[in-house]
Each structure stands twice: as C-alpha cells, then as structure tokens.
Amino acid sequence: MQLVDSLKRFWAVIVEYWTPVWVKIKPQLIRFEEWRKRFWKKYQVNKILILLALVSVLVTSVYLFVLAKSQNVGMLKAGLQQKTVVYDQSDQEAGTLGQKGTFVTIDEISPYVIDALVSTEDRRFYTHRGYDLKGIARAVVGKLTTGRITGGGSTITQQLAKNAYLNLDQTLTRKAKELFLSIEIEKTYSKDEILEMYLNNVYMANGVKGIEDASHRYFGKTAAELTVDEAAVLVGMLKGPEIYNPIDHYDNAIARRDTVLSVMVDNGKLTQEEADKYMSQQLYLSDNYNETTNGYRYPYYFDAVLNEVEAKTKISVEDLQKKGYKVYTYLNQNYQQGMDTSFANDYLFPPNAEDGEMVQGASIALNPSTGGVEAVVGGRGEKAYRDLNRATQASLSPGSTMKPLAIYTPALEAGYNADSILKDEPIDFYNVSNYDGQFYGDVTMHYALEQSLNVSAVWLMNKIGIDTSFNKVQKFGINLDEKDHYYGMGLGGLTKGTTPMRMASAYSVFANDGQQVPARFIRKIEDASGKIVYENETPKAKSVTSKKVADDMTSMMLGVFSNGSGASAKPYGYQMAGKTGTTENISSDGNAKDQWMIGYTPDVVVATWIGFDESSETHYLTGSSGQTLSALFKDQTERILANSPQTPFEVTDVNKESSSGFGETLESWKDKINDNLKDKVKDTVDENLPTIKDKIKEGLHYWKDQFSDAWHGLMNR
Numbered sequence: 001m002q003l004v005d006s007l008k009r010f011w012a013v014i015v016e017y018w019t020p021v022w023v024k025i026k027p028q029l030i031r032f033e034e035w036r037k038r039f040w041k042k043y044q045v046n047k048i049l050i051l052l053a054l055v056s057v058l059v060t061s062v063y064l065f066v067l068a069k070s071q072n073v074g075m076l077k078a079g080l081q082q083k084t085v086v087y088d089q090s091d092q093e094a095g096t097l098g099q100k101g102t103f104v105t106i107d108e109i110s111p112y113v114i115d116a117l118v119s120t121e122d123r124r125f126y127t128h129r130g131y132d133l134k135g136i137a138r139a140v141v142g143k144l145t146t147g148r149i150t151g152g153g154s155t156i157t158q159q160l161a162k163n164a165y166l167n168l169d170q171t172l173t174r175k176a177k178e179l180f181l182s183i184e185i186e187k188t189y190s191k192d193e194i195l196e197m198y199l200n201n202v203y204m205a206n207g208v209k210g211i212e213d214a215s216h217r218y219f220g221k222t223a224a225e226l227t228v229d230e231a232a233v234l235v236g237m238l239k240g241p242e243i244y245n246p247i248d249h250y251d252n253a254i255a256r257r258d259t260v261l262s263v264m265v266d267n268g269k270l271t272q273e274e275a276d277k278y279m280s281q282q283l284y285l286s287d288n289y290n291e292t293t294n295g296y297r298y299p300y301y302f303d304a305v306l307n308e309v310e311a312k313t314k315i316s317v318e319d320l321q322k323k324g325y326k327v328y329t330y331l332n333q334n335y336q337q338g339m340d341t342s343f344a345n346d347y348l349f350p351p352n353a354e355d356g357e358m359v360q361g362a363s364i365a366l367n368p369s370t371g372g373v374e375a376v377v378g379g380r381g382e383k384a385y386r387d388l389n390r391a392t393q394a395s396l397s398p399g400s401t402m403k404p405l406a407i408y409t410p411a412l413e414a415g416y417n418a419d420s421i422l423k424d425e426p427i428d429f430y431n432v433s434n435y436d437g438q439f440y441g442d443v444t445m446h447y448a449l450e451q452s453l454n455v456s457a458v459w460l461m462n463k464i465g466i467d468t469s470f471n472k473v474q475k476f477g478i479n480l481d482e483k484d485h486y487y488g489m490g491l492g493g494l495t496k497g498t499t500p501m502r503m504a505s506a507y508s509v510f511a512n513d514g515q516q517v518p519a520r521f522i523r524k525i526e527d528a529s530g531k532i533v534y535e536n537e538t539p540k541a542k543s544v545t546s547k548k549v550a551d552d553m554t555s556m557m558l559g560v561f562s563n564g565s566g567a568s569a570k571p572y573g574y575q576m577a578g579k580t581g582t583t584e585n586i587s588s589d590g591n592a593k594d595q596w597m598i599g600y601t602p603d604v605v606v607a608t609w610i611g612f613d614e615s616s617e618t619h620y621l622t623g624s625s626g627q628t629l630s631a632l633f634k635d636q637t638e639r640i641l642a643n644s645p646q647t648p649f650e651v652t653d654v655n656k657e658s659s660s661g662f663g664e665t666l667e668s669w670k671d672k673i674n675d676n677l678k679d680k681v682k683d684t685v686d687e688n689l690p691t692i693k694d695k696i697k698e699g700l701h702y703w704k705d706q707f708s709d710a711w712h713g714l715m716n717r
Helices: 002-042 045-070 073-081 111-121 133-146 156-165 172-188 191-200 211-219 228-237 250-266 272-279 299-312 317-322 333-344 399-413 445-450 454-464 466-475 487-491 500-511 547-562 630-642 666-715
Strands: 084-087 093-097 326-329 360-366 373-377 421-424 441-444 522-526 532-535 577-584 592-600 605-611
Touching: 073 156, 073 172, 073 191, 084 317, 093 299, 111 156, 111 191, 111 228, 111 250, 156 172, 156 191, 191 211, 211 228, 228 250, 228 272, 250 272, 299 317, 299 326, 299 373, 299 522, 333 360, 333 373, 333 630, 360 500, 360 630, 399 445, 399 454, 399 466, 399 487, 399 500, 399 547, 399 577, 399 592, 421 445, 421 454, 441 445, 445 454, 445 547, 454 466, 454 487, 466 487, 500 547, 500 577, 500 592, 500 605, 547 577, 592 630, 605 630
Parallel strands: 084 326
Antiparallel strands: 084 093, 326 522, 360 373, 360 605, 421 441, 522 532, 577 592, 592 605
C-alpha cells in the first residue's frame, strides 16, 4: 500500500507540474494537427510514402536480381569442385592456392549424414525453393527486437550461397543477397547437387575441409562408411567446428551429437530407442587422414601473386582461392628453386647479431624483355601467410646501385663517354668521401663506376645537374620524395627507400635496349570454365633511354664484375653486368646498414639485398657488398644462369676495348708484352748460351780441383 500511495503522490506532482504547460501548448498542438491533416490530404502524402516504399522495394529487388545473375551461378559447382591452380611461364602446374578437401559425389556420402544435416539445419529443404519464409520472419523479428540477427532464417541453400559468395556479417543486407542468390542456385541445381556442394566445402576444424576428409580425420573411414552417431558428430560440428570437434573438445562433441540425434527423432529419421542406444555409446576416434603435399610450394611468389590480384583485378583473394581459377604467371621454377636453395644455406649469410637477430635478405629475378618476375624470395627464417615480402614491399636504401640510374646514364645522354675524365678530389659543395677514405685524382668514368667511387660520382652529378638526375631516376620508375632533391640521392640516400623489385625493373632498361616493361607476376587468369577474366601478357613498354646509352652502360657495368667492386661475386663461367651498393649504418661507425648487388644478362636481372630489418649499434654488417654479399649472389646467380638461355651480350667489357682508337684491346696489349718479354728472354739465352756453357764448365773444373785437393790432404794426415 505504501508503494501505491507513493506512486499516486508522484503522479499528482507530475500532473500539477505539467497541467499549466499543457494548457499553453495545447492550442498550438491542435492547430499543428489541423495543418498537418490539410497538408497530408492536399499533397496526398500517404500515397507518396507508399509509392516511395514500393519504388525502394523495386529498386532493391532489381539490384539484388542483377547481383545474383552477375555471380555466374552456373559455374558454382565447377568452381567449388576444382582447385585454384598456379601455372609457371611454361604453363606447367606450379602449385595451388587455397584449401579444398577431397570432393566426393552425393552417392559417396552416408545417407545418415544427409538425414542429420536436413533435420538439424533445414527441415523443409526438399520442399522450399531456396528460402524459408518462417525462418526469414524469425530473422527479421530478431533484428527488430535485439538490433542484430540472432540466428535462423538460413536454409542450406542460403548457407551455400553465403559460403560461396558473401561474407559472414550478420546483416539484413547480406540476408537479402543470400535470398536472391539461393533462388538462382535452386533454379540451376538439383537438391542433391546443392547438398553435395555444401558438404564438400564446409570447414571441419583441425586443418580439414569437406565431409570426406573430416571422416578420415576423426573416424578413419570414408564418408560413405559413417554410422548414425558418427554422422551426428560431424553434422553437429557445423554449428562451431572449433568448439564441437571431438579431438579438441570431446565432451562438447558428445553433447552436440546427442542434440542432433534428438532432432533426428523429432524429424522422423530415428526412433527414440535408436537414438537412446547411440547416445549411450562411447565415441571411438581414429585418424588416417593423409594431408596432401602443400600446394603453396613457393610462398613468397604465391603471396606476391595474391597481392597483385588484390591490386590489379576485381577478383577478391577469397574468391580466387576457392572458385577454381587458373592463374598463369611468369614463374620460372628452376630459377625459384635455385634461389630458394641459396637462401636456405645459412653459411652464405653473415652471422646473426649479438642478440640473435638474423641478418635478413631478399632477392628477385626478372625477365628484362617481358618484365615478368621469374623468382622471388622475400626473407629468411619462419614465414607466415602473406608475411612481409622484402623484395616487393620493404623500403630499403639502394646505396651505390643508384649511381647508374641517377648519374652515369644521364651523363652519357649529356655527351660524356666511358673514357671521360672525372675529378676524384676534395669538393666543397657536398661532404662526401670514398669507401676507403682515399682520393684518386683524375679517373675515367668507367673506372669510377667499376670501383664505386663516391667523390667523382658527386662531382659528375654536379656537372650534369641535380634536376637532371632527379628526373631521370623517376623515369626509371623509382619513386622519389621532394626531400631527395640533393646530391646524396645519387649515392642512394633516399627518404623513403625502394624495393629490389623496382631496382630490378630499373636495371632491366640496360638489358632491354633502353626500354622498360612493367614488372609483374601474372600473365592471365581464367575462371573454372576457361574464360579469361584478367590478362596482362603484353603491357606497353616505355622508352627510358636510347639503345646506344643502354649498350654503353652495359659495357661499363660488365667491368664491375670483371675488374671492379663485384669481381668476387662474378658467377663462375658466366658474364654479367651490374652494380654493387652499400649504405652506412649511422649507429655504428665504419659498418654498413644495407648491402646490395644487382646483376643482369640479356635474359635475366637479379637484384639482391641483405641487412637487418632495423639497424642499430648492434645490428650492422661489416665490409662492403662486394665482400659480404658476394657469396650469396654468386651462388644464386650460378644456379639461375645454368638454367637460363645464356644469350651472349652484344657489347664487350669496356676494359677489353681500346681507349686509343687503334682497335687493339688491353688484353691484346698484355699478350704482346708477354710475347715480347718471352722473345727477349729467349734471344738473350740463345745468344749467351755458349758463353754460359763455358763458364759452367770452368766452374765445374775449379770445384773438382778444390774437392780433390781437400780429399788428398785429408787422407795424408
């Protein structure tokens, strides 16, 4: 009674307070209501609202209808049945993308699985046309009452549509899309085909997908041999594979099995006595699942393919991996295997840092005439799926490998040549020194390039102009920041750095007559029916420099491996042009942060980097790239070039060309000098041989007499 009295008093206070307010606003409210009725009637607002609602429904329906038609439902079964295969440059299978289980037909699946599935997931499966109005009503009510989809509403067909085409977001929009897609699926496939596709493509935990592989993983038998209780366990897992699988959560699996058996009783598929018998039985697990060889054979290359699909096509990575596409790439499996082998050999790398941090590395091989990436490794050590690929994604300082792009190419274009004299002496406009701290006075341009001299390079950059260098580097495809507009850029000091892939693409210009073809991994993609859905085999090449300049650069860079900073990395038995590069570790004086080596032939460009992901006073490299990186570079290029076409260079090493203009080579001069020395020695020996013989005879007689006298003296004592 006290509570009632309190409420009455509270209500009286409210009435007393609001009565004056109501008296004031009531006339205005009455007038507003009269105006609203006149306005509503005059402009027929009710009809307008109804019309707008109908138009919205129509537009939405048309959109969803078009969406369903655009999904090419007719290819759904082929896409789910086939694996997405990656092909190399010779159209040979190189591996697969995505996880798919062993596909079996409906006749190869135990009928108990079908009974359990339909009883648990969709009792009206055989009578509806892809959707269940009662289930949809439950979903809508759940959305309105709780603000979210609380479950229900999805038929087996809708679940198939969701798994095949949509994300897992619980929204009314996704439900609407499911509805239209399921109608299309039902129009295209039989009920048995729908069950077949669904059961073959559901995830069943512990690394298996599909009913067949799950049967082997949990019960050591085929899907056709499953008993009632085993079928109930596997179907029960569909609600939550990670929490209802019998290996990790045995008790949960038993409880869920019993629930499924009870539902089968309700649906007339089992008697209560049969269900009780199965519920009382222990579950016996057995595993004879043989996981097939991992199709993701070249993880860094395949990761890069997925990244390119994401960046260049309208195909989602998820769809690519589960809809049976054929991906044709530029992969050369021999190159890739050779590169993988080199990177697996720890002895080719510097030792780890004091704290155990591993020296990282990355390498990429690219065909200069096509731009196709033929091999790539993006790091060392354990690798996660779609992990950082340092060959394509890292921001690295390129060091002196930038000199041919920023300085020597534009210098040749400006009229300099390989024998032009450069000044290697102290300069007052930029603080720079050579690696060994020495100055070399007047040097030829090709010598400065071969020995990677910094001072003469900056002197030359000053002569041709920073603007010229800056613009040329960007034309090579290297992205620069405005802060890179300084002399250090020509030595590789970039604000944001670059990647081995971009550097390899830049150097491809020298091997491809001055032309650059965009670097890429994918040639084309076909869907499960064989229709080409993406193609990039013949992109347009751009001219970066002239053929003559490219040839002159190659002639000079052949000297890097024959006589210069890369001599120790020269692959045995092969000729290669290119450049070395080293950047300073500012936290550790005299030591290096990055080391690079880029080499090329007419057939392939190889760009390799080593260093720490984060340099510090304890994370550094010693020596130059020509010393530390040479073993790795030599090993991998020997493996790669052994499998290359081995096309010879059209130009010769600048060191074998005469600078005098008489057509003689340095080698021929050396040979002549050696021959002359041999001839002179021979002539001298022939001329003085009689005298020499006489002297020898006189000497022998003298020592003979001395020995005889000594012997007789000894004997007479």
